[in-house]
Amino acid sequence: MSAGRLGESLRAARVKAGLTQEEVARRAGVSVRTLRHIERGQVRSPRAESLDRVARVVGYELVPAPGVRPGGGRTDPSSATLCEVRLLGPMTVLCADTPVPMPPKLRALLGLLALQADQVVRHDEIAEVLWPDEVPPGYANLLHTYAGRLRHIFGRGTGRRAGERRIGTVRGGYVFDSGDVRLDLRVFEERVARAAQTAASDPAAALDLYGRALRGRQGRLLQDVPQLWQHPAAVRVIQRHVDIAIDCADLALRLNRPGFAVEHLTPAAHEEPLHESLQARMMLALAGSGRRAAALHLFADLRTRLRRELGVEPSDEMWRARYTVLTMDTSEPPLPPRRPGIAAPAPRASQAPQALPASSRHPRQGPSGRTGSRSPRGGPVPAEVSRGSDDGARVRDDGPSHGRSAVAPEPVRGIAHPAQLPPMVTPFTGRELQLRALDELMDLRGADGAGVGIGVVHGPAEIGKTALAVRWAHRRRGEFPDGQLYADLRGSTGRPVPVLTVLVRALRSLGVRDEWLPDTVEEASVLLRSLVAGRRFLMLLDDVAHPEQVRALLPGTPGNLVLATSRSPLMDLVTREGATPVPVGPLAPAESYALLEAHLGVERTAAEPDATAELAALCGHLPLALRTAAARFAARPPMSVRAAVAELSGAGAAVPRPCFPHPCFPPPGTRPQAVADGADDRRRTGRGPADTGADSAAAG
Structure with missing residues (x-):
């Protein structure tokens, strides 16, 4: 030139x-x-x-002829870069553009040194690679011989000193000086660095640089040196290439170039078939290219392999990708999550999947890409929207969809905004301490909504737990704009509602079609968490019997709050999930008096304050008992409060005082007569003891 x-x-x-x-x-x-x-x-x-x-x-590549300066003229042979080492594929050494054959031991030694170029590699590390079964005695002399052969190779055409400089000897090891050697690993990193620097100002140019970096691969790292495949240095390089392939795919999808993403994901996806972050991007790229069936078959194949080889289900990210593929508008490519360091033009509204926001790549343990713990609350959980089938038979791959939906019907009609809270009990008095505790639960989530809040309102039967929870939920519902879900679990009846039934009802409320409803608790729980991911929902779970009923319904992402009522404090939720217990006891005497006053009227109670206080004590300061007694006597205006006390006292078993745990609280095993009469009334009308959920809210 x-x-x-x-x-x-x-x-x-x-x-x-x-x-x-x-x-x-x-x-x-x-x-x-x-x-x-x-x-x-x-x-x-x-x-x-x-x-x-x-x-x-x-970022310009010079490809000079051997011994010739790029600008013209001859060069000093000792200063020209005449050697090239390629590790990204079959290991190749070129000296003066001529391939140099090497025996296996020499290839393994050079491969190990080049993987850790410009770093000291100790003798014992080299020996473990060259002789994995048994290190021969006097192996240091053999290493010296091998190093001499490498120096001879790298000294061809440049002199002995150049060879000695490139394979240096240090105390206890060797070092490969790559300064004047063209090393494909270094070229790859230089291109990636330029891509990262360019991404903010020119995403298209950055994508081209990513493509050039990935196209430099000629196959698996050290493809013909298998003894190095599991070496930590090789594993790091493999993982680095996978990460760059994911970065490239994310940027390509943002720039509406899914075909480019498929091209550069394919080699890495083939070499790392169990790397779930990689395979999730491949699914999105295939679907964006109009190959939705291929994307779903990829998911099914990976799920089969994970079950067979590892005994696990696909990770959160794979489920999310599957859901996105099923629900996306195939006339537009999918939009991956925006991650720091990669700029992209603002997407059109139709580009982004509407149901689920994708998350950043998951932490991995080695090249397989398996994620760490799978706790029920370990981060956002994507959608399992099928009934657990492994096939993609519902989807037909006819090539590009040209705007047509390839799935009929779609699994979700559109995310609804349920408002299922029962009506508030009125009048309502007291409970200021508990209401403040629940407000503090909101504050624990942080000003930015970081964290999932869990509160457990617990106390004895008929104490007013549901009324308290419902009132607080109504007060704060504006902070949950995506919806409020309510479920009566009937835990105190001895016949609690099955968890799967509760999950299915919640999924229907969120718009999931019946034909896509899962038939296992695990799958339904995964789908529910995926649908509320990135949103702000309040869930009120009434009359919980045991922690597992709540655990299956817990969201996995910040911004949501779960409020449970139970006769038990559900300590397992407190210790494992960090739930906040909110105990509820009898009303204070002044609060009981105020509640009777609200029901009977100020004139009647003011005329007989002592009798009103005695009536509150006879009811054990229980909200339900107070409401029942007040309702009975409010309909009989001529009756004085004193007469009502006399009638109530003589109607059945006396209520002893003082009692545990409050001076006016009935002992275990007894209920105020007004409560018993109210329960009898419910049984006579066909609503037995099971009706303690939403109906209890109306009763207090």
């Missing part, structure tokens, strides 16, 4: 990289004047070292 054409190419590369002449000169260690002359083609024979540094800074 002539000096003029080379200068023009370097200038174009500098402008594309967004660098000034001053910045390039400073980074390359040359003067601005020299750089200006090079770009103008006024330097007929520039120094190879300076030219190479400039090219690296601006």
Whole structure:
């Protein structure tokens, strides 16, 4: 290449990289004047070292002929870069553009040194790779011989000293000096670094750089040196390439280029078939390219392998990708999550999947991509929207959809905004302490809504737990704009509602079609968490019997709150999930008096304050008993409060005082007569003791 054409190419590369002449000169260690002359083609024979540094800074690849300067003229053989080491695929060593054959032990040694270029690799580490079964005695002499052979190879055409410099000896090990060797791993990292720097200002150029970096791979890392495949350095490189493939795919999807994403995900996905973050991106890219059936078959195949080989279900990210594929508008490519460091143009409203926001890539344990713990609340959980089938038979792959939906019907009609809270009990008095405790539960979630709040309102039967929870929920429902869900679990009846039934009802409320409702608790729980992910829901679970009823319904993402009522404090939820217990006892005497006053009228209670206080005590200061007694006597205006007390006292078993745990609270096993009469009335009308949920709210 002539000096003029080379200068023009370097200038174009500098402008594309967004660098000034001053910045390039400073980074390359040359003067601005020299750089200006090079770009103008006024330097007929520039120094190879300076030219190479400039090219690296601006991201331009120099491919000189052996022994020839890029700018023209001959070079000093000792200073020319005549050797190249390729690890991304079959291991290849080129010296003066000529492949150099090497025996297996020598290939393994060079591969290990090149994987950790410019770092000391100790003798014992090398010995474990070369002789995994048994290290021979005197292995250090063998290593010395192998190192000498490598020096001879790297000294070809450049002299013995160059070979000794490239394979250096240090105390207890060897080091591969890659300074003047073209190493494909370093070229890959340089291109990736330029892509990351360019992403904010020019995403399209960054995507091209990612593509060039990934296209440099010729196959699996050290494809013909299997003894290095599990070495920690090789595992790190493999994981690095997987991460870059994911970055490339995310950027490609944001730029509406799903085909580009498929191209560059395919090699990594083939080599890492169990890497779930990688496979999730492949599903989105396939679907965005009009190959929805292929995406679903990929999911089914991965699920089968995970079950067979690891005994686990797919991770959260895979379920989310499957849900997105099923519900996306295939006329637009899917939009992956935005992650720091990658800029993208603002998406159109139709591009983003409406049901589920995708999450960042999950933490992985090694190249397989398996995530860590699978706790019920361990982060956002994506959708399992089928009945557990492994096939994609419902979907037909006819190529690009051209705007047609490939799935009929869609599993979700559209996320609803349920408002299921029962009506508030009126009048309502007292409970200021408990209401403040629940307000503090909201505060624990943080000003930014970070965290899932769980409250347990607990206390004896008929104490007013539901009325309290419902009132507080109505007060704060504006902070949950996506909806409020209510479920009566009937835990105190001895016949609690099955958890799956509660889950199915909640899913229907959120718009899931009947044909897509799961038939197991685990799958339904996963789907529920996915539907509320990234949203703000309040769930009121009434009359809970045991913690598992609540645990299956817990959201997995911040911003949501679950409020449960129970006769038990549900300590397992408190200890494991960090739930906040809110105990509820009898009303204070003044609160009981105020409740009777609200029901009977101020004139009647003010005329007989002592009798009113005695009536409250006879009712044990229980809200339900107070309401029942007040309702009975409010309908009989001529009757005085004193007469009502006399009638109530003589109607049945006396209520002893003082009692535990409150001076006016009945002992275990007894209820105030007014409560017993109210229960008898319910049984006579066909509503037996099971009706303690939403109806209890109306009763107090």
